[in-house]
Amino acid sequence: MPELSRLPELSRREVALLRATAEDRVDLTGSAEPDVRVDGLPFCDPTTARALVHAGLVEPATPVAPGRRAPARLTAAGAAALGLAHLAA
Numbered sequence: 001m002p003e004l005s006r007l008p009e010l011s012r013r014e015v016a017l018l019r020a021t022a023e024d025r026v027d028l029t030g031s032a033e034p035d036v037r038v039d040g041l042p043f044c045d046p047t048t049a050r051a052l053v054h055a056g057l058v059e060p061a062t063p064v065a066p067g068r069r070a071p072a073r074l075t076a077a078g079a080a081a082l083g084l085a086h087l088a089a
Contacts, residue, residue, distance in 0.1 A: 030064035
């Protein structure tokens with residue numbers, strides 16, 4: 001179960017990253033502390049990006065080995081946080 005209590009209210013930056021993820025523009029590394037890129041560029045706030053991953057709102061879309069990259073996707077909780085019920089189903 002996601003730790004939504006860690007993100008009681010989403011910031012604009014968090015919402016922007018979740019939206020970019022929903023638009024298939026985000027990838028991340030397989031790691032305990034994943035590196036996140038948007039449109040091929042490092043995300044400006046790696047701490048925020050990692051918090052969304054650790055909170056269970058974003059995850060790799062495919063299995064990913066440590067140090068390798070994979071497309072990111074919203075989890076059901078991430079879609080719900082954005083109000084995208086059709087993606088959360």
